Amino acid sequence: MRRKQVGIVAALIAAGAVALTACGQPAAQPGTATPAPEQSRVQETERAPAGESEVDFLRGSANSNNADKNAGDRAPANAAPEVKVKWVELRVANAGGLEPAVVNGKGLSVYWFSDDPVNGGVSNCNGDCEKTWPPIKVAKGTKLFFPGIKRDNIGFIKRKDGSTQVTLGGRPIYLFSKDEKAGDIKGQNVGNKWFVINPEGKRAVAPAEAPVTKPVEPAPGVQPATxxxxxxxxxxxxxxxxxxxxxxxxxxxxxxxxxxxxxxxxxxxxxxxxxxxxxxxxxxxxxxxxxxxxxxxxxxxxxxxxx
Incomplete structure (x- = not known):
């Protein structure tokens, strides 16, 4: 069974891209769950040990992990870059009728660009392009929440400016500057090159078009959840x-x-x-x-x- 803890290491700088996954001991509240009608403040997930990954992968959502509501994906537009990369959330949702689609921690739709080569390790959206299509970035110490997305589908590339961008299914991912609220998909099919992304890194489609997928019985050898x-x-x-x-x-x-x-x-x-x-x-x-x-x-x- 291949190792689940991979970090952004020197090889990423040399080669351009490294897929990160993590495995650690989750912290959860013990005993029977009888939550009040409000979200539970539980640090619930798996984290890469210090020194093995520059990004902390945490199972669950930003809310369930009590992420700072004034930082990360929900930071004000004028916040410092280091505040904006404190945490990133990629979650499955319905985006403007497309489902399953991926949105960030503010509910904004996430896109891919057809000019970027799949698994190519580069982004072809730089300069003025990235002002319109802000890349989703991480840095050392970023907490990454990913409910509904397989860790193996999440990776990273180095951009021209040296920053690190997240990929899904080998595709660099972006937001669209004209999307203002959750559910907006104003960037969908712009120039026939920009598309809302699904959890596998492909084009998100309307539910009627989407293949029916159901969870299956765990494969032999899968460990019980803690x-x-x-x-x-x-x-x-x-x-x-x-x-x-x-x-x-x-x-x-x-x-x-x-x-x-x-x-x-x-x-x-x-x-x-x-x-x-x-x-x-x-x-x-x-x-x-x-x-x-x-x-x-x-x-x-x-x-x-x-x-």
Whole structure:
């Protein structure tokens, strides 16, 4: 099994791109999850040990990890560059009717540029171009949240100015300066070269066009999850309306959730149930689930246990 902890190292500077992944011990709240109707403040995820990665990969969302709301993706426009790269979030969402699509921690749509070679290690959007299409960047110490996206799909390249840009599926990713709010896709198909990206690094499409994908039983050898982040909204939504998230420790004893949770981000295999007390319909999953309805859980997951 290949190693899951990779950092931005000297080879990135020499070769142009290195895919980063991380594996560490998640910190989660112990015991049964009975969250109040507000998001839980739990540092829930996996982090690369110091010295092995310049970027911290954290499973779960910015909210569930209590990220600074005045920094990172939500920093004011006039904030210093170092404030803006304190954290970056890439999450699955519905962007202007395209689903699944990727948005940042402010809900703004994320794009790819067809002039950038896939896995080419370079961006061809520099100078005036990057003023219109700001590249999504990280730096040493950046916290990267990625609910709904496989870590293996996330990588990095060095830009001409020496900064580090995030890639998805080998494609450098950007925002569009004219998008003003969550759900805007004003950059879609601009010049027939710019497209909203999906979690695999391909073009996001309307749900009717998208292939049906359902989580499958974990492959043999997948370790049980020690922790899971549950989201009350589908697509890992914990910032729209009354949606919230909670991080829980997964144990041999059944854990109940207060209400039905529509999506989840596990750190391994977990068994979920449609009713409290680990009763009703069940499924074992190890990948992120963006909509439990795809598993036959229209009312969400209500309890969980270590499989």
């Amino acid at each position: 922790s899971v982040t549950f989201f009350s909204g589908k697509n890992f939504d914990d910032f729209n309306g009354n949606n919230f998230s909670t991080g829980v420790r997964v144990e041999a004893a059944c854990g109940d959730l207060r209400g039905g949770f529509q999506s989840l981000s596990p750190g391994g295999a977990v068994k979920i149930w449609s009713e409290p007390g680990c009763k009703g319909k069940s499924a074992v999953v190890s990948d992120d689930v963006r909509d439990t309805a795809e598993l036959g859980f229209p009312n969400g997951a209500r309890s969980y246990i270590r499989p």
